[in-house]
Amino acid sequence: MITRRTKAEERRAYLLLVLPAVLLYFAVVAFPMIFSLWISVSDYSGGQIFGGSTPVRFAGFSNYVRMWNDRYFWISLKNNVYIVLISVFGQIPLGFILAYALHRNMFRAKGFFQTVIYLPCVISSVIVGILWQTIFSPYGPVTEIMQFFRPGWQNTMLSNPRTAMIPVLLVMLWYYTGTYFIIFLANLQKIDKEVIEAAKIDGATEWQTLRHVILPALSGVIVTSAILAISGSLKSFDLIFAMTGGNPARRTSVLALYMYDTAFRGAPNYPRANAVSTFMMAFSFLLIIITKLVEKRFGGKEE
Amino acid sequence: MKTIPLTIEDPFRKKTYRWGRPLHEETGLVSRLFFGLILFLFAVLSIAPLVWVTLSSFKTTQEFQMNRLGLPDLWFFQNYPQAWQIGNMGTLIVNSIFYTTVSTMAVILLSMAAAFAFAKIKSKATPVLYGSFVIGILLTIQSIMVPLFLMANAVNLLDTRLGVLIPYTGLGLPIGVYLCTEYIKGIHDSIIESARIDGAGYFRILAKIVFPMAKPVISTLAILNVLTVWNEFMLINILVSREALKSLPVGIMKFSSTLSSDYGKQFAALVIGMLPLLLFYLAFRNKITEGVSAGAIKG
Numbered sequence: 001m002i003t004r005r006t007k008a009e010e011r012r013a014y015l016l017l018v019l020p021a022v023l024l025y026f027a028v029v030a031f032p033m034i035f036s037l038w039i040s041v042s043d044y045s046g047g048q049i050f051g052g053s054t055p056v057r058f059a060g061f062s063n064y065v066r067m068w069n070d071r072y073f074w075i076s077l078k079n080n081v082y083i084v085l086i087s088v089f090g091q092i093p094l095g096f097i098l099a100y101a102l103h104r105n106m107f108r109a110k111g112f113f114q115t116v117i118y119l120p121c122v123i124s125s126v127i128v129g130i131l132w133q134t135i136f137s138p139y140g141p142v143t144e145i146m147q148f149f150r151p152g153w154q155n156t157m158l159s160n161p162r163t164a165m166i167p168v169l170l171v172m173l174w175y176y177t178g179t180y181f182i183i184f185l186a187n188l189q190k191i192d193k194e195v196i197e198a199a200k201i202d203g204a205t206e207w208q209t210l211r212h213v214i215l216p217a218l219s220g221v222i223v224t225s226a227i228l229a230i231s232g233s234l235k236s237f238d239l240i241f242a243m244t245g246g247n248p249a250r251r252t253s254v255l256a257l258y259m260y261d262t263a264f265r266g267a268p269n270y271p272r273a274n275a276v277s278t279f280m281m282a283f284s285f286l287l288i289i290i291t292k293l294v295e296k297r298f299g300g301k302e303e
Numbered sequence: 304m305k306t307i308p309l310t311i312e313d314p315f316r317k318k319t320y321r322w323g324r325p326l327h328e329e330t331g332l333v334s335r336l337f338f339g340l341i342l343f344l345f346a347v348l349s350i351a352p353l354v355w356v357t358l359s360s361f362k363t364t365q366e367f368q369m370n371r372l373g374l375p376d377l378w379f380f381q382n383y384p385q386a387w388q389i390g391n392m393g394t395l396i397v398n399s400i401f402y403t404t405v406s407t408m409a410v411i412l413l414s415m416a417a418a419f420a421f422a423k424i425k426s427k428a429t430p431v432l433y434g435s436f437v438i439g440i441l442l443t444i445q446s447i448m449v450p451l452f453l454m455a456n457a458v459n460l461l462d463t464r465l466g467v468l469i470p471y472t473g474l475g476l477p478i479g480v481y482l483c484t485e486y487i488k489g490i491h492d493s494i495i496e497s498a499r500i501d502g503a504g505y506f507r508i509l510a511k512i513v514f515p516m517a518k519p520v521i522s523t524l525a526i527l528n529v530l531t532v533w534n535e536f537m538l539i540n541i542l543v544s545r546e547a548l549k550s551l552p553v554g555i556m557k558f559s560s561t562l563s564s565d566y567g568k569q570f571a572a573l574v575i576g577m578l579p580l581l582l583f584y585l586a587f588r589n590k591i592t593e594g595v596s597a598g599a600i601k602g
Binding site: 035 | 338345352353356414419428432436441443445446447448449472476506509536552556569580581584588595597
């Protein structure tokens with residue numbers, strides 16, 4: 001059946017179909033990735049890269065060393081770790097509890113709750129940031145509410161470097177929990193209802209069913225959510241950029257913001273900025289690998 | 304063993320509409336209280352800030368300073384036309400719609416074409432090429448931001464619409480190619496083979512058979528891409544500085560700094576800014592939640 005002509009036609013069709021996407025992808029994603037690695041080990045300081053007046057030289061790992069010795073790098077990294085923690089141990093459990101409550105049909109108005117809980121997630125993070133900045137500001141409603149309970153309370157939450165991260169983390173909990181809620185809700189619906197009914201008939205309590213039937217069935221989804229949360233947390237930028245700009249005194253900075261400041265604010269330092277972004281990628285992969293290992297060690301009850 | 308579902312008919316159930324009434328009789332009171340409280344609290348907290356900002360947008364700045372929590376005494380609508388004008392909201396919304404629709408259509412077309420080839424035409428190149436797309440899903444945008452900026456600068460694409468559309472389309476491809484390939488793999492080979500025997504070329508098959516069959520994955524992909532592109536901020540913030548080309552998230556930053564003490568207008572701008580996507584969500588909420596969970600699990 002397959003003649004040489006159809007083979008040739010097949011190859012031509014494959015090429016034509018694949019080429020536009022591949023070319024664009026390599027130009028916009030794959031090449032810049034490699035380019036970024038190269039900048040991070042160079043002494044490039046703006047201007048023409050090839051044939052400029054000052055040639056670009058290999059600088060070894062000096063940019064990484066300078067990044068490592070910068071205290072703002074460590075402040076940013078610490079904040080990123082807080083964000084990872086609030087997503088893995090805050091957003092995911094809360095999202096699960098909300099999804100479980102709805103799924104077990106404990107309450108009426110399921111559609112209403114579902115719509116409302118996911119609602120914050122569709123608003124631009126920049127708008128969310130500006131909105132909450134005002135809410136937490138000394139002129140905002142949080143002050144008013146707190147002063148109702150504790151008269152004379154001074155709102156320094158966002159201006160005090162020691163506490164400024166707390167409102168940010170609370171907003172992240174508010175903003176991103178809906179995503180995990182939706183993921184868990186969709187996957188809870190895939191669990192066979194009869195299994196749960198059978199457990200109930202055998203006399204299992206709500207908690208026992210949850211612990212021994214539902215959670216094991218969802219372990220794969222939990223790991224995927226954790227990976228999503230980790231890579232998402234390391235990327236976070238817009239919300240903080242709009243809400244605090246990394247201030248006060250750069251105490252709410254995160255790696256992405258540190259990288260942005262290094263590259264685009266003041267005198268541009270592209271090599272160090274790319275050292276930071278390379279570190280972010282590596283750190284993200286490392287955490288994902290750890291998550292996978294933890295899954296192998298403790299999970300794996302599914303299938 | 305077959306289990307018979309236990310359904311106890313409750314004669315009062317249809318008449319009572321109290322919140323928190325249990326439908327599953329076997330759920331204990333304590334767990335119901337626990338779950339109910341969290342659910343109710345979180346739902347209230349989810350919309351309270353949005354209700355608050357909407358109400359406050361109808362107050363003058365003076366009134367807001369006296370009355371930060373309550374209903375407006377006097378409904379003041381002037382904030383809206385003023386915010387619209389100061390913020391250039393019309394331009395921002397049109398730009399956002401433009402970037403979103405064009406890049407989404409491009410992502411769908413390119414992803415479907417490549418995915419069809421990856422899934423249904425045998426080639427030794429597939430593992431390498433397809434694999435490189437899948438790796439791209441884990442990419443952090445920060446790691447290509449500086450190169451993209453330098454490249455756009457080198458080819459004079461900074462501050463142009465094309466300079467925004469090209470990276471937006473490219474960045475949508477990894478998840479797009481992945482979702483479409485996995486979906487098209489599920490279409491039976493026999494359907495495509497019989498079309499081939501009838502003399503149809505690959506492009507015809509793609510247009511007439513695969514596209515119509517792939518509608519579910521296309522709508523998932525479209526939704527994911529619309530949400531991402533509409534809300535994207537970091538990249539477009541460095542690629543575009545001309546007022547006329549800004550998207551909604553970039554343009555609305557103006558209300559964070561320069562106008563932060565003019566609360567009435569700031570709130571009106573925020574409401575205008577979130578309205579398009581909220582309407583999109585309310586219109587397609589089931590599709591959107593489906594799409595988000597499908598995209599997340601596979602990605």
